[in-house]
Amino acid sequence: MPIQFRIRFQHWKKAVLIPLFLVSLFTVLLTGTPGMAQIEVPQIETPSVTSPIVSPPAVRPEIRGVWLTLNDLDVMKDRTKVQDAMNQLGRLNFNTIYPVIWNSGYVTYSSAVAQQQGIQPFVYRGSDGHDILADVVDRAHRQGLLVLPWFEFGFMTPQTSELAVNHPEWLTQQRNGDQTSISGAGEVAWLNPFHPQVQQFITSLVVEVMTQYNVDGIQFDDNMSLPREFGYDPYTRALYKRETKKDVPNNPADQAWMRWRANKITAFMVQLKKAVRDRKPNAIISISPNYYDFAYKFHLQDWIAWIRQGIADELIVQVYRSDLQSFIQKLTRPEIQIALQRVPTGIGIFTGQRTNPVSIRQIQEQTQAARDRGLGVAYFYYESLWDIAPEPASYRQAGFQALFPEPAYRSSSR
Template sequence: MRARWTRTIWQRYLLPLLFAISLITILVINSHPALSQAISRPIRGVWMTINDKDVLSDRARLQDAVSKLEQLRFNTIYPVVWNAGYAIYPSALTQTIGIQSFVYRGNDGQDMLADLIAQAHQHQLAVMPWFEFGFMTPPTSELAMQHPEWLTQKQDGSQTSESDAGEVVWLNPFHPEVQQFITNLVLEVVTNYDIDGIQFDDHMSLPREFGYDRYTTALYTKETNQSPPSPHDPEWTRWRADKISAFMTQLNQAVKQKKPNAVFSISPNYYDFAYKLHLQDWLTWVRKGIVDELIVQVYRNDLQQFLDQISRSELQEVKQKIPTGIGILAGLRNRPVPMWQIQSQARATQERGLGVAFFYYESLWDQASESVQERLSGFAQLLY
């Protein structure tokens, strides 16, 4: 009798309820392509940097590149659109604020970003424009020269720091005009191009030595009744990191309002470094639900150091919530990375249930110590 009663309850009530829940879930996912993509696909991406401009500007080379990536089972391209204070696409916005020197177009006068998107979509590859420089810009850029009031400074009044890109200055992420400029820049791309998402990296941040400009000092004093302390002070670190987090929340909302299905991707450094040294509290961003995809840059030659980084607890937490991957160095100009190192790191990453993204396109096979055929064969065995 009890078994019959239990079966009746299951058939009459629970089974229809579970069916309805499943149907609603399917409808929600299908109505949001980016959500469907984010749930179903592992990250298998590659960055296209300013060093790849020759590929991006040549339609025949770009077609060959996209075709190769599809054959090797890549699924996402992250092309640079913001570098050294310049938009790597025809930007009306940058011209309105006095950035006139460069208008990037292809060899045939084409819009390189639009061309890449069209070709990539034909090969079922997603395109997520990458705002590489974030708040960073060279001191000699038109952006820095024409808007000195947008720059922040160190406690001693100096404005520059050293980076992989050389000497740079930093736009003040707390200044409302800077926030509006970055927001407008992102929305220009989101509105004008058929993108699948956008990406920010470790430069959507601020080195902890900065924040002592007049505007930020006044704001901190107004809110705390104190003057800014030393760069290492934990409360000062938290205050600045929270301000950047608040801006990223607003930026996410602005993007989603324009294109709800756009993937909001970030590619920072590992968390302790990002937060303590660059005020980039990306773990909080994930927990607040404003990040749809995370790729942590782990550019290490030593395998044990690499394994230590990809085993960190925050990655274990995040991969339960959103697609999570590891950025792997495929090589640099004058510094090739051997295929065996790339394979060992990629396999270790995939074994841990994480996706992979490679920095950068031309170093996959064109700037390597092995032959092009050896590199292609190596990548053909790698992605699954």
């Protein structure tokens, strides 16, 4: 605590003390506070463009979100359950939902774009035939929740989907000719992100959602990418040869080859954002990738460039760890600090599955660790918040109420 001194300001003391004080103050300003360690600005080695100096982030409402997956379809298709779910999320001071709209080569809304490609033999409808997404948006907005539809599968699609069967020329492949890889969704094929018809299809779907529904934006996750083993299809080989005058390297981890493909995906994201903003100027572009080392090195997803180039308006980094220390280590990565300076940033937290339940204590510890570092949170996924859990629903809900005792309203104006 400061100590107050009483000083008689006689002329001879002024003549001595004031100059000494000014000299001391000037010395401190030049050298720093004695005994205080100098703080280094975190740096990250990345092949992305050089980052400009930025000001500290403005105070923003923290992200308190939850994904609604296909596992939550029983909730989303029932009007009463949707109303109860949104009321509960609003009461517990959540502020954002991410309902799935693109999964396994299909959309969860009535899509003329999908039907034109012959990939939607059925339409997801509610229990009384209503439009699921329209109802979710309406009920969420009544509770002050932002709605950012989740384009979950990105460039990924099952090889047996109508999309893959009807458009084999849209698929890319590995050097050995394989067209599939193993993912969290099982064995999947990959749409070629460099093919103009694929880009147009994805863009048309996204713009369609922004046009048909009163949504606040859209979210792309870790599948808006390409495993680095892919890109050896004839179209991409020819494109690379034309642009670089070189053959595609045999090594999928070749740095120049990786950089070329990552830049192509980034360039497409620039175009995609423009298409969205042309339709809805205030739309939020949210991204939810894996941590950067994995995202870029193994999936060519240079999301730091997406942040630096202003493509993304929100970042949720998936950190699905059960060990708290391992979880915290990911939160302190330099790229998280880079993003936090520019956009609302949060951490994706795993809240469990039927076969892999997670305690409310683990959820609270991880949430608090994120919030202590100025980060928001998004939970994967709704059903496991309290409907399928190792503790009673009322106990889990009380746990979330303790985390968020006060509201944090967000605006769709970013």
